[in-house]
Amino acid sequence: MTQIVHSLSEISEQYDALFCDLWGCVHDGIKALPEAVAALQAFRAKGGMVVLLTNAPRPRADVAEQIAKFGVPDDAWDTIATSGDAARVALFTGALGQKVYHIGEPRDQGFFEPLNLVENPVAIEQVPLSQAEGIVCTGPFDPKANPDVLRPQLLEAKTRGLTMLNANPDMVVDRGDSREWCGGAVAQLYEQMGGAVLAFGKPHPPVYDMARRRLAEAGAASIPDERILAIGDGILTDVKGALLEKLDVLFVTGGLAAAETNVDGEPQPERLDAFLGREGFDPNYTIGMLR
Template sequence: MIQLINGLKPFIENYQCFIVDLRGVLYDGDHVNCEALSCLKYMRHSGKKVCILSNAPRRSYRVIERCAEMGLTSDYYDFLLTSGEDAWLQLKNAQLKNEPENLYYTFNKKVFPIMAERDYGFLDDLDLEPVHDIQKSNFILAIGWDGITRTIDDFYPLLDQALISKQPMICVNPDLNVIHKGKEELCAGSLAVYYQEKGGKVYYHGKPHPEVYKTCLEKMGLHQEPTPKVLAIGDSLHTDVYGAHQANLDALWILGGVHAAELGLHQSNNNQPNNNQVDDYETKANMERLCIRKNVKQMPKIAMVNLIL
């Protein structure tokens, strides 16, 4: 049974470190959740480590800059890691070091990029040659698309061609979808699932895959502890809750994020669920049903609508 809580403060003393999702927890794509920032501030003042772990398919420094512009400055956390940074470092190390065990050591330079124009900076300082004919590329780099000039349907025929030549795909954002201004937007993870189900080889970076959690624990100095007391906080069952389970961490499920509509949570004018309108009995029933429908193997330990003290 998932425990539905009204505030995190009573639980903070039980943990050494908190691994916190960005989108859907700390901000909605446009605005920062000020109550969540107060929660981070309290964690750090209590001597706890705070690591922000995001499936943003961009370099960490870019996300840090954007967060600071919105008021989420570096004094709220100890470390910030993106799936984009994890992928970029893996690609860069494959080019710099003669390490055959590196996943991408044998990859050719010619890459078919699935990315919006704003994301081409990801290729900076990487010795890669972007090509726009998938029959001439050696692997696919899936970051995302703008949703305006192209839709996910535009990529299915291209991926079918890549399957013939057995090109591997690097998925830089395993999220299936996000909610932006109340509307669903599909992410690179949706393409990766399609490609994998068709028999394609996919290399993932980010949640729910254990490697990024290991990096977070290393940065927090907890990687050598047999059972570190860490709480992973996120809104997605697919990435945050499942990722915590994969990494043997406790999970706090934030209900007011990507699954809010599925959970029947009412929304206010700013597209955020209203804490005052939550019916505990109905919400708990919806939580259980959704976990069953999503085939969640390990239920989260606790849940709350939005991250607050």
Template structure:
């Protein structure tokens, strides 16, 4: 059942809501950075949360492993230990899943569909062998949209190949611009009858492993923060976590009225809506 956001909930900032929470699950793109630079006020907000002894884990639908995202964050002035405790990505979830002996695809041959620039950090950590022959592959590992995506997925559908999607996001912000992500093509593949296994938000496993990294705190002490209603907010709702929707992310072009209507129609329930990730109003 949809819960309406009160005017008071809309006017909050992290300085006014942080007290009941000890642990924070923060999205990255669209919340603390845009893929290139830290967003205005984000580092200040992180510093203040840390000053109040908050534990912070970045939970991301990036297909890159957390240690690679750590390097990206370092370049923006956001440092592990100083500003946060852990990063857990959908790439990490893929590694955990495909290395689980009980996983049907553990150790199996795969066809890689994605950007080779970002491939190796993930591929070097999973069991199984990469093959360039789609027909011989046991599954497709999908991490990024590339020029051959439609062609490969059309053939994969004909061959009845399972698609493992390492980034369920449909859109994301990079350098201030909104672009499409693998989740868009994966949803189309599924709609056309293909089998898709998603790793990342809004699915429970990435939350369960993230909370485990934080020592499994009581859920009422955890606050999730994200800019995607269908990933961040829906996932937190499923897990029974309070959650902040950041309006200035991927939904920034929607009016507040339109956003509220969509949330109500789709029964997605943020605990708070804020314009951006900020400690107090400028």
């Protein structure tokens, strides 16, 4: 049964590194969450390493620039691993061919920038759907519109037998008080229609391999999995992924699951147990908000 804690410091001595989610844990899509930032700074001050592990469909440099604008300081983290980078490895090694159709917002164009992790990368060309050999999905064209509006394009793609590379498995995120759709919702619809999807990001293994590689690059290659704590607010992404990787996990209920689990900003034991029972996962630890 999960253990409810009130601060990261209650359990942090057991760990040398954190794989910490961003959206819903460290920021709300608009601004940094001060208590979370302070908790990460305190962990690093005692010698811990922090990998920001995010399902953002963008390169880590773009994410670093974004969170700086939100007010997340550099001394709160050591490195960043994104689902976008994990998916880009597959793209530039030829998983879809050369000609791809992009479903996503213009701000995600950084996904198609060259990647130094791949030797002799495939030359990728963005083309109309009628000419595509595969689909890259970084999210809906309009995150506020139901993904069902994409059925015409997805039906054409499915009829042509195109594979979708999904760079963001998140279904939804909360930007401040507004909920938005993500790439996972588009990919789920495509699979329901009979389309094939290559998934990257939490809960899938490639992004955890990326996180371990980033940790090694940051000078901590010797940290064993039992000394790594995953933190996140997504039960089907952060929690599921960590448990599949056999990592301990701290579930932040004040993000996506706040309405189902929290009372006055804190996880209410009966509601939490009912939620975890429905979802079928049992995180090692649970906290209202990262602090």
